[in-house]
Amino acid sequence: MPEIPVFSHDAVLSAVSPEEAIERVRHAFVEYASGEWTMPPKVYLDAYPAGDFRAMPAKGAGVAILKWVTSFPGNAGSGLPVVMGVICVSSASDGEPLALIDARAITALRTGAVSAVAAQELGPEDARSVGIVGCGFNGAWAARCLAAAEFGPGVCFDRDAEAAGLLAGELGWEAGSREDALACDVVTCVTPGHEPVVRAADLHPRMHLNMLGADGPGKAEADVEAVTQCRLFCDEWAQAAHGGELTGAVEAAAITRQQVTDLGAVLTGAAPGRAKAEEITLFDSTGLAIQDLALSIAVLEAHRAGTVKAQLVRL
Amino acid sequence: MPEIPVFSHDAVLSAVSPEEAIERVRHAFVEYASGEWTMPPKVYLDAYPAGDFRAMPAKGAGVAILKWVTSFPGNAGSGLPVVMGVICVSSASDGEPLALIDARAITALRTGAVSAVAAQELGPEDARSVGIVGCGFNGAWAARCLAAAEFGPGVCFDRDAEAAGLLAGELGWEAGSREDALACDVVTCVTPGHEPVVRAADLHPRMHLNMLGADGPGKAEADVEAVTQCRLFCDEWAQAAHGGELTGAVEAAAITRQQVTDLGAVLTGAAPGRAKAEEITLFDSTGLAIQDLALSIAVLEAHRAGTVKAQLVRL
Numbered sequence: 001m002p003e004i005p006v007f008s009h010d011a012v013l014s015a016v017s018p019e020e021a022i023e024r025v026r027h028a029f030v031e032y033a034s035g036e037w038t039m040p041p042k043v044y045l046d047a048y049p050a051g052d053f054r055a056m057p058a059k060g061a062g063v064a065i066l067k068w069v070t071s072f073p074g075n076a077g078s079g080l081p082v083v084m085g086v087i088c089v090s091s092a093s094d095g096e097p098l099a100l101i102d103a104r105a106i107t108a109l110r111t112g113a114v115s116a117v118a119a120q121e122l123g124p125e126d127a128r129s130v131g132i133v134g135c136g137f138n139g140a141w142a143a144r145c146l147a148a149a150e151f152g153p154g155v156c157f158d159r160d161a162e163a164a165g166l167l168a169g170e171l172g173w174e175a176g177s178r179e180d181a182l183a184c185d186v187v188t189c190v191t192p193g194h195e196p197v198v199r200a201a202d203l204h205p206r207m208h209l210n211m212l213g214a215d216g217p218g219k220a221e222a223d224v225e226a227v228t229q230c231r232l233f234c235d236e237w238a239q240a241a242h243g244g245e246l247t248g249a250v251e252a253a254a255i256t257r258q259q260v261t262d263l264g265a266v267l268t269g270a271a272p273g274r275a276k277a278e279e280i281t282l283f284d285s286t287g288l289a290i291q292d293l294a295l296s297i298a299v300l301e302a303h304r305a306g307t308v309k310a311q312l313v314r315l
Numbered sequence: 316m317p318e319i320p321v322f323s324h325d326a327v328l329s330a331v332s333p334e335e336a337i338e339r340v341r342h343a344f345v346e347y348a349s350g351e352w353t354m355p356p357k358v359y360l361d362a363y364p365a366g367d368f369r370a371m372p373a374k375g376a377g378v379a380i381l382k383w384v385t386s387f388p389g390n391a392g393s394g395l396p397v398v399m400g401v402i403c404v405s406s407a408s409d410g411e412p413l414a415l416i417d418a419r420a421i422t423a424l425r426t427g428a429v430s431a432v433a434a435q436e437l438g439p440e441d442a443r444s445v446g447i448v449g450c451g452f453n454g455a456w457a458a459r460c461l462a463a464a465e466f467g468p469g470v471c472f473d474r475d476a477e478a479a480g481l482l483a484g485e486l487g488w489e490a491g492s493r494e495d496a497l498a499c500d501v502v503t504c505v506t507p508g509h510e511p512v513v514r515a516a517d518l519h520p521r522m523h524l525n526m527l528g529a530d531g532p533g534k535a536e537a538d539v540e541a542v543t544q545c546r547l548f549c550d551e552w553a554q555a556a557h558g559g560e561l562t563g564a565v566e567a568a569a570i571t572r573q574q575v576t577d578l579g580a581v582l583t584g585a586a587p588g589r590a591k592a593e594e595i596t597l598f599d600s601t602g603l604a605i606q607d608l609a610l611s612i613a614v615l616e617a618h619r620a621g622t623v624k625a626q627l628v629r630l
Contacts, residue, residue, distance in 0.1 A: 001324065001399070001417075006628040009316065043358050045372040045379055047407045055370040055381050057360040064360055066370050068381040068403040070410030084316070084410050086403045086630065088383040092362045095385030095399050100415060102316075102630040311628045313321040315401065315417040 005099050005310030007299050012105035015308035016298045018141075018148035021113035026267065028294035029117070029235075031060055033264030039289050041238065050074055052216070053085075058289035063300070064092040067292045069103045071215060073192050081137065083107050089296050097315055099303075101296055104137075110291035111190075112141035114235065114263075115210040116149040118283040119186045121266055122233055122273050123208035130154030130173075131181030132188055133197050133221075134213060135163040139190035140170075142212060146186065147171050157181040188212060193219030193245075200225040208274075209282040211245040222282070224249045230282035231274065232260040239286035246284050320414050320625030322614050327420035330623035331613045333456075333463035336428035341582065343609035344432070344550075346375055348579030354604045356553065365389055367531070368400075373604035378615070379407040382607045384418040386530060388507050396452065398422050404611050412630055414618075416611055419452075425606035426505075427456035429550065429578075430525040431464040433598040434501045436581055437548055437588050438523035445469030445488075446496030447503055448512050448536075449528060450478040454505035455485075457527060461501065462486050472496040503527060508534030508560075515540040523589075524597040526560040537597070539564045545597035546589065547575040554601035561599050 007015070016024070031037040037060030045053040051072030058065055069085035076082055085103035090096060119127065130151045132143045135158035146152065155176040158164040164175040174180075181187060182202045191197050193214030203226060213221045227249040234240035237257060241250045249255040263283065265271035274281050302308040322330070331339070346352040352375030360368040366387030373380055384400035391397055400418035405411060434442065445466045447458045450473035461467065470491040473479040479490040489495075496502060497517045506512050508529030518541060528536045542564040549555035552572060556565045564570040578598065580586035589596050617623040 001396075001419075006321075006630075008629050038360075040358050040360055043355050043370065043372060045353075045355055045374055045381075047374065047379060047410070050408060051410055053372065053374075053379050053381070053405065053410065055358065055372050057358060057368065057370050057383075059360055059362065059368075064362060064368050066360075066368070066381070066383040068372075068383075068405070070405065072410040075409055078409070080409055080411060081316075084412060084630075085405070086401075086412060086415065088401045088403070090368065090383070090385065090400070093365060094390055094393070094395055095362070095366055095368065095387040096395060097399060097401060100401065100628075104316075104630075313415075313626045313628055314323045315321075315399075315419070 001315045003312040003314045004097050005303055006313055007099065007101045007310055009102040009105040011308050011310065012102055012299055015302035016109060016295055018145040020298060021109045021295060022116045022145060022149055024294040024298050025110055025113040025291050026117045028290040029264040029267050032290045033268045036060060037290050042289065056289035056292065058293040059092050060290065060293055061297055062092050063293065063297055064090045065293050065296050067103050067289055069107060087292055087296055089300065099300055101299055106292050106295045108138050108141040110295050111138050111212055111285065111287060112145035114285050114291060115142045115188050115212060116145040118210055118263060119146060119151060119208055120149060122281040122283055123186050124206045124277045127185035127208060129184040130186045131184035132156045133178060133181050134158060134190035135167045136190065138212065140167050142188045142190055143167055143171060146188065151186055155181045155184055189221040191221055193221050196220055196223040198222040198226050200229055203229055203280050205278045207280045210285060211282060212285045214245045215286060216243045217247065220245060220248045224252050224254050227282065228254045230280045232282055233263055234260050234284040235263055235286055235288050237262065240284045244284045244286040316630045318627040318629045319412050320618055321628055322414065322416045322625055324417040324420040326623050326625065327417055327614055330617035331424060331610055333427065333460040335613060336424045336610060337431045337460055337464055339609040339613050340425055340428040340606050341432045343605040344579040344582050347605045348583045351375060352605050357604065371604035371607065373608040374407050375605065375608055376612055377407050378608065378612055379405045380608050380611050382418050382604055384422060402607055402611055414615060416614055421607050421610045423453050423456040425610050426453050426527055426600065426602060427460035429600050429606060430457045430503050430527060431460040433525055433578060434461060434466060434523055435464055437596040437598055438501050439521045439589065439592045442500035442523060444499040445501045446499035447471045448493060448496050449473060449505035450482045451505065453527065455482050457503045457505055458482055458486060461503065466501055470496045470499055504536040506536055508536050511535055511538040513537040513541050515544055518544055518595050520593045522595045525600060526597060527600045529560045530601060531558045532562065535560060535563045539567050539569050542597065543569045545595045547597055548578055549575055549599040550578055550601055550603050552577065555599045559599045559601040
């Protein structure tokens with residue numbers, strides 16, 4: 001077999017800017033909603049209580065990918081990342097391996113990018129201020145993507161005040177309390193989801209909420225009462241209803257499928273987005289393999305254009 | 316992230332001998348049947364009509380793997396392998412990536428190895444002669460594993476007489492007709508499964524059949540009449556009943572779950588194997604991720620022992 005390129009964490013982040021990630025992820029949702037790109041359901045391999053692995057396949061634009069990625073929340077204490085893994089990129093026409101890409105960098109960038117797309121599409125027209133609740137690796141990339149989409153300045157909150165301060169300093173934003181962050185126009189939550197960080201009393205008119213953290217059964221960043229007061233959007237119903245931010249409300253029979261709109265339907269014009277400036281919108285991001293596919297393609301194109309360095313290996 | 320080893324096709328085949336592969340795969344079936352190793356169902360990503368991709372996760376012995384592997388039958392004409400891909404190996408305790416391994420070599424070796432295990436366990440006690448029907452890459456490795464398990468000499472048959480002749484020459488066996496191959500004690504079929512190569516008239520007492528080729532809906536190497544005349548075994552019922560050699564007979568309601576025994580149950584003593592020397596046994600191998608896991612662990616151990624060279628990359 002010929003040599004194939006391997007792209008490290010740093011190579012990915014140097015190859016794809018937040019601005020480009022936003023456009024690529026927007027395109028992915030349109031292609032998926034149009035039926036051009038496909039994505040079987042992700043598969044979980046549990047390694048409880050420490051964590052789990054997810055296998056996430058997707059296909060589009062002549063490329064097929066599989067993301068093999070972890071969530072080991074306890075790693076935060078040991079210095080190892082919570083999210084680690086590899087994206088295998090193959091030709092969809094003959095199956096030939098094309099590249100291997102660090103999954104951690106792609107995950108952070110595509111999760112951050114979708115929060116900017118959702119804020120652009122679902123937030124009130126003149127939304128500017130950004131609240132970040134949870135300033136870990138993925139929270140920081142959400143903030144960078146929102147800044148790249150010309151949102152801000154913002155307020156960064158994290159239980160770890162140093163993490164909040166560092167991120168605020170990088171972007172010229174401020175560190176503040178949870179309440180300060182929640183008072184902003186666009187609030188992006190990226191916490192582990194073990195306990196709600198948004199309650200009904202925290203809601204205010206014109207707010208747009210991006211919920212990026214809760215990614216499995218039993219996890220939630222907003223309580224059911226808060227969820228039911230919002231106009232609801234998600235990346236994909238099947239994932240959001242069973243292992244996302246909306247799961248609690250679905251299980252409590254407080255919301256139905258009919259009340260939740262897919263982001264892709266809004267982007268293609270098949271469904272309306274925000275109806276009134278005053279209403280509160282909530283976007284549940286569970287993370288889709290089509291987003292990983294979009295950024296994997298971006299990395300391959302950057303490599304072909306000679307703007308990113310790769311290591312080479314032979315299978 | 317630290318550098319991780321990448322094992323090429325040639326490195327895998329130099330690291331794990333057929334003898335070792337047989338013992339490792341036998342162990343995998345015992346561990347899985349005992350509930351020690353786990354394996355969620357494999358996921359297909361279709362790229363029809365050219366082929367498909369499979370994502371195959373498994374966990375055991377502190378290791379979690381994901382095999383991302385193709386079946387593009389049309390590649391045979393273009394010189395590209397039908398089966399290609401990567402195995403991602405991670406620590407099951409913290410999710411850290413440990414290695415990347417060529418999937419093609421592992422697939423050939425573990426598929427060959429299980430045919431030797433099944434022949435040892437299910438064939439008549441004094442079985443010796445081997446018929447190989449289909450002498451492609453995977454057929455050749457099945458022959459090598461059967462030879463390593465001291466079966467043979469054998470008869471190699473392939474529509475491509477050169478492929479049959481090369482394999483026979485390598486092992487000191489003979490090339491012959493389909494009928495010659497089917498007259499042997501242990502018959503191993505590794506064809507694409509587009510049309511049956513074993514019909515009821517081909518069966519003879521004391522025969523053991525390994526059916527390795529049919530790996531998806533609509534494919535079969537034996538016709539339903541032949542299948543129903545055999546005592547039946549499989550690697551896993553769910554896969555064999557829906558995309559394996561037994562699927563046609565299940566769909567025709569010619570066999571039921573009760574008539575088919577899992578190989579792992581035979582290996583652990585939970586179920587009987589061959590009951591009479593005269594009967595005909597058929598083993599349907601659909602290919603399990605636990606087999607890939609077993610050989611991935613063998614490669615890691617060979618690397619730790621310094622007996623195989625790896626390339627190094629940083630994610």
